[in-house]
Amino acid sequence: MSYGLTCIQIQQMHYQAKRHQPNNHRGYLTMENAIARKLDPPEINPIEIESVLLNRLASVGQKSYAEHMGISESTVSRRKAEGYFCNMAKELAFLGIQAAPPEAVLVSRNYLTAVEILADAGLKAERARPDALGWD
Incomplete structure (x- = not known):
């Protein structure tokens, strides 16, 4: 399933996620419209x-x-x-070092933010389709 995003658009969205700057005049999502998630570094217990x-x-x-x-x-x-x-x-x-079990997958916060923005864009595009798949 393709949503017509080019590599450059994806890079721009990732850059916006890093910089927390809106760019609505081009239709890109801002951090405020992305999936709600606490992205502050976790307290290490x-x-x-x-x-x-x-x-x-x-x-x-x-x-x-x-x-x-x-x-x-x-x-x-x-x-x-x-x-x-x-x-x-x-x-x-x-020292700020986290321990994780071997089955855990660790990704950077910037990567996670970019993936969430893309997922949100995909869901928004899917909902806007005239023949939506019935996810309502």
């Missing part, structure tokens, strides 16, 4: 990071983790009990 770390540790197993790190399995258990992963999570949160 050390508890969530610790959860990801401990879930991944459980997933790979303490034994294989210990072998990879060159430590004993009892050291891994002791580290868990002493809050080693909690401290690591706090350090990562302070």
